[in-house]
Amino acid sequence: MAIYTIHINEETKSVTADEATPLLWVIREQLGLMGTKYGCGIGQCGACTIHVNGIPVKSCTLPIDAVGDGQKITTIEGLSEDNSHPLQKAWITAQVPQCGYCQSGQIMQAATLLENNPTPSKSEIKQHMNGNLCRCGTYLRIIKAIEIASGKKELTTL
Amino acid sequence: MNTSRRDFIKSSAGVALVIGATGGITQLFSCQNAVTAAAQVKKIPLTAWVFLAANGAITIYNPAAEMGQGSMTALPVIFAEEMDADWNKVQVEFSPQDSENYGSPGWGNRKIQMTVGSRTVSTYYNMLRQVGAQARYVLLYSAAEHWQVPIAELTTKPSLVIHEKSGQKISYGDLVPLLKVPESIVEIPDNQLKDPADFRLIGKDIPRIDIAEKVDGSAKFAMDIQLPNTLYGMIERGRIHGAKPTLTNEMAIRALDGFVELVVLDYGIGVIANTITKAMAIKKELKITWSKEKATGFNSQAAYANYAKVAVGKGESKVVTNKGDFKKAYKKAAKTYTVDFKNDYVYHAQMEPLNGLAKVSEDGKNIEIWIGHQQSPSLQTAVSKATAIDLANIKVNLCYLGGGLGRRSMTDYLVETALLAKAVPGKPVKMMWTREDDLQYGMYRPLSLQRLQASTDAKGNLTGFAHTIIGDGDRLLASGINNDHYNIPNQLGELKIVPAGIRLKHWRGVGHGPNKFAIECMIDEIAIDQGKDPVAFRRQLMQDSPRALATLEKAATMAKWGEALPEKRAKGVAFLERSGTLSTGICEISLDETTGKIKVHHFWTANDCGVVVQPDNASAQLEGGIIMGMSSVFKEQLTIKDGQAEQSNFHDYQLLRMEDVPDSIENVFIASSEAPKGVGESGTPLVAGAVANAFAALTGKRLRHLPFTPERVLAVLNA
Ligand code: FES
Numbered sequence: 001m002a003i004y005t006i007h008i009n010e011e012t013k014s015v016t017a018d019e020a021t022p023l024l025w026v027i028r029e030q031l032g033l034m035g036t037k038y039g040c041g042i043g044q045c046g047a048c049t050i051h052v053n054g055i056p057v058k059s060c061t062l063p064i065d066a067v068g069d070g071q072k073i074t075t076i077e078g079l080s081e082d083n084s085h086p087l088q089k090a091w092i093t094a095q096v097p098q099c100g101y102c103q104s105g106q107i108m109q110a111a112t113l114l115e116n117n118p119t120p121s122k123s124e125i126k127q128h129m130n131g132n133l134c135r136c137g138t139y140l141r142i143i144k145a146i147e148i149a150s151g152k153k154e155l156t157t158l
Numbered sequence: 159m160n161t162s163r164r165d166f167i168k169s170s171a172g173v174a175l176v177i178g179a180t181g182g183i184t185q186l187f188s189c190q191n192a193v194t195a196a197a198q199v200k201k202i203p204l205t206a207w208v209f210l211a212a213n214g215a216i217t218i219y220n221p222a223a224e225m226g227q228g229s230m231t232a233l234p235v236i237f238a239e240e241m242d243a244d245w246n247k248v249q250v251e252f253s254p255q256d257s258e259n260y261g262s263p264g265w266g267n268r269k270i271q272m273t274v275g276s277r278t279v280s281t282y283y284n285m286l287r288q289v290g291a292q293a294r295y296v297l298l299y300s301a302a303e304h305w306q307v308p309i310a311e312l313t314t315k316p317s318l319v320i321h322e323k324s325g326q327k328i329s330y331g332d333l334v335p336l337l338k339v340p341e342s343i344v345e346i347p348d349n350q351l352k353d354p355a356d357f358r359l360i361g362k363d364i365p366r367i368d369i370a371e372k373v374d375g376s377a378k379f380a381m382d383i384q385l386p387n388t389l390y391g392m393i394e395r396g397r398i399h400g401a402k403p404t405l406t407n408e409m410a411i412r413a414l415d416g417f418v419e420l421v422v423l424d425y426g427i428g429v430i431a432n433t434i435t436k437a438m439a440i441k442k443e444l445k446i447t448w449s450k451e452k453a454t455g456f457n458s459q460a461a462y463a464n465y466a467k468v469a470v471g472k473g474e475s476k477v478v479t480n481k482g483d484f485k486k487a488y489k490k491a492a493k494t495y496t497v498d499f500k501n502d503y504v505y506h507a508q509m510e511p512l513n514g515l516a517k518v519s520e521d522g523k524n525i526e527i528w529i530g531h532q533q534s535p536s537l538q539t540a541v542s543k544a545t546a547i548d549l550a551n552i553k554v555n556l557c558y559l560g561g562g563l564g565r566r567s568m569t570d571y572l573v574e575t576a577l578l579a580k581a582v583p584g585k586p587v588k589m590m591w592t593r594e595d596d597l598q599y600g601m602y603r604p605l606s607l608q609r610l611q612a613s614t615d616a617k618g619n620l621t622g623f624a625h626t627i628i629g630d631g632d633r634l635l636a637s638g639i640n641n642d643h644y645n646i647p648n649q650l651g652e653l654k655i656v657p658a659g660i661r662l663k664h665w666r667g668v669g670h671g672p673n674k675f676a677i678e679c680m681i682d683e684i685a686i687d688q689g690k691d692p693v694a695f696r697r698q699l700m701q702d703s704p705r706a707l708a709t710l711e712k713a714a715t716m717a718k719w720g721e722a723l724p725e726k727r728a729k730g731v732a733f734l735e736r737s738g739t740l741s742t743g744i745c746e747i748s749l750d751e752t753t754g755k756i757k758v759h760h761f762w763t764a765n766d767c768g769v770v771v772q773p774d775n776a777s778a779q780l781e782g783g784i785i786m787g788m789s790s791v792f793k794e795q796l797t798i799k800d801g802q803a804e805q806s807n808f809h810d811y812q813l814l815r816m817e818d819v820p821d822s823i824e825n826v827f828i829a830s831s832e833a834p835k836g837v838g839e840s841g842t843p844l845v846a847g848a849v850a851n852a853f854a855a856l857t858g859k860r861l862r863h864l865p866f867t868p869e870r871v872l873a874v875l876n877a
């Protein structure tokens with residue numbers, strides 16, 4: 001057990017955990033931020049995707065011990081206060097989620113794409129999003145939502 | 159609380175309108191706020207469908223589970239339509255889990271709250287229209303009493319009662335303190351329900367109620383519920399179905415850091431620990447010997463050879479469908495066909511692994527549970543049986559489901575949650591399955607061998623069609639074996655059951671997947687052999703089924719069937735009926751001949767599913783269903799060796815990823831005023847047949863074993 005200070009969603013928190021504890025469980029069970037999900041625990045599904053210094057990371061395979069003091073963590077709860085991130089708006093317009101379980105991870109993954117490439121092509125979207133599984137099969141709507149957010153598709157009201 | 163029929167407490171805060179589900183008895187009771195209202199709703203022996211607040215806010219109670227299929231929106235839309243509620247004022251909450259009061263009448267002579275088989279909208283449609291109309295009637299009646307005018311002179315607009323003659327109007331909210339219950343409320347006759355042509359909500363695209371919270375991460379799945387001082391439970395279950403455990407290192411386990419309690423089950427050993435990682439770690443340390451069971455020694459891929467023997471053997475068969483005289487037709491045929499199809503096991507892979515949260519009171523007499531469940535005739539009964547806690551003291555809170563797909567219709571994980579919590583009264587226990595648990599202790603869509611036989615006359619008309627399914631799983635195997643929409647005079651469908659001891663379960667359309675694959679490929683194969691176009695051949699067969707034919711014609715038009723294609727592309731068609739919906743699907747594919755990888759470029763479907771309550775959502779269900787179908791057709795393969803699943807997580811049980819999606823999926827619904835049919839499972843079983851038929855059009859070769867992995871495709875190609 002050790003005490004860790006982490007910077008998450010613009011707040012600084014202190015947690016006590018075993019060195020090997022995946023950040024996912026610290027975020028969920030200790031900090032109570034439940035938007036980040038557990039799907040596989042081995043980096044295969046992307047349900048647990050968060051940002052560490054703006055880079056998408058699968059939090060299920062990142063031990064708390066590997067999170068340095070200077071690192072800035074963002075979860076879905078920290079993406080916007082009120083669903084106002086362009087991707088969140090586009091996700092609502094395109095009515096993307098079905099069961100919804102994978103969607104926090106999808107949105108967090110997509111957000112880092114637009115940061116670096118505001119108008120990605122379809123194949124760039126696919127490549128960037130390929131690590132995030134959706135069993136409900138919402139992939140086509142995810143692509144559509146990313147295109148809406150990047151201005152490639154018109155915002156149509158449903 | 160006042161539940162008498164004539165009198166009710168007037169309140170400026172709001173009233174719950176309580177309507178007997180079968181009509182006839184209406185009650186109102188007032189409540190100071192929604193929380194006490196909800197409590198009252200649960201106490202009274204009638205069904206509260208709606209809570210009306212004086213500020214005009216309308217809460218509609220949704221009786222069905224929400225696992226992504228959108229019933230959280232679709233069912234309230236049906237109610238609100240007939241109530242003539244202003245949708246902007248509507249909010250939705252889950253109803254209590256109480257089949258007697260909130261069950262749908264679509265289950266023979268029982269009322270059940272159960273979200274399975276794409277039946278939610280179809281089984282609740284008439285009932286919710288009726289109670290919605292009764293709610294409107296109470297509002298009309300109260301306004302008529304208030305204004306002292308004949309009720310027949312009143313009309314409504316969204317959340318507004320209007321008396322045209324005197325120019326008076328009053329909002330539903332303002333009516334709250336004036337509400338009166340009619341002496342008796344009769345069933346509103348069908349002809350007084352709204353004319354579908356006047357629907358404002360049904361058939362329009364209403365954004366889903368649950369989307370916003372699924373986009374900001376606040377939607378609550380059972381795993382997300384937090385209670386103070388929660389403990390964590392995990393169970394090590396036998397890798398072989400039914401195997402009984404003997405724990406050989408109990409002392410050592412009890413001494414481990416974080417250990418709280420041990421729970422011995424028939425089929426596994428449960429551990430409770432103070433953190434989730436400790437629970438996982440302790441679970442790994444369990445040393446267990448397991449009993450031998452039926453599945454011990456069973457190898458899935460070797461089963462086919464045995465099944466082929468069973469197919470021709472004299473063993474008992476269960477006749478599922480029998481029309482005319484197939485044997486005679488076969489004997490008299492100008493030409494006969496016999497073809498075998500195979501399908502491996504597939505796993506649900508719902509994104510949220512099974513889990514639940516429960517707390518038993520200190521005295522052990524009460525339990526409260528949070529769970530994502532497809533419901534069952536009585537969740538409470540299952541818990542009561544296992545824990546001996548009184549039915550009345552069991553409270554089940556339904557949460558969102560991170561996917562159901564059939565797996566969450568079982569009560570095993572609900573009971574496990576309750577049993578672990580019971581071991582530590584006073585403390586909440588979050589019971590979790592790891593992905594590995596979920597996969598390896600899964601319940602799979604059955605593996606089967608299907609022998610199809612057919613006969614044609616001298617003109618090439620189909621005279622007989624027989625379908626024998628060999629495998630384990632009984633009715634799971636049988637779904638989709640019927641061909642009611644093809645005019646084939648002699649048909650036989652039968653099962654030959656070979657028990658394997660593997661856990662099996664419904665899986666989005668279950669038997670329809672393998673069966674429609676086999677049937678649609680067989681039809682195609684015969685068409686081609688007879689020198690006929692596959693669509694034209696089906697057109698002929700559908701002459702007596704205009705609804706089916708309309709989907710075929712529409713899909714053919716959408717896909718520009720018969721028109722020239724880009725080089726190295728081909729199209730394939732498949733038809734099916736599922737949960738009353740008729741669908742034709744056409745896909746366009748290409749093939750990488752070096753890797754054996756098939757690419758689906760486009761998928762078109764035309765569907766007749768009666769009235770479509772939420773068209774965009776119904777289309778989303780088809781899109782998702784087709785993606786899941788592609789996933790199962792190209793990627794998913796669960797193999798069993800010595801009774802145990804050989805795969806363990808998404809690295810070796812692969813799902814379709816974004817790189818493999820088609821460029822487009824287009825779905826059209828044939829206009830209809832018939833009551834709605836189910837649509838959630840129609841997309842998935844269309845894929846295998848359409849793809850295999852397109853592959854045959856492209857290569858002249860036939861894919862007959864699901865999944866079509868690149869290795870299998872290459873083997874067929876190079877055979
Ligand atoms: S839970 Fe982290 S990638 Fe699946």
Ligand code: FES
Binds near residue numbers: 101560
């Ligand atoms: S929306 Fe259900 S898994 Fe993606």
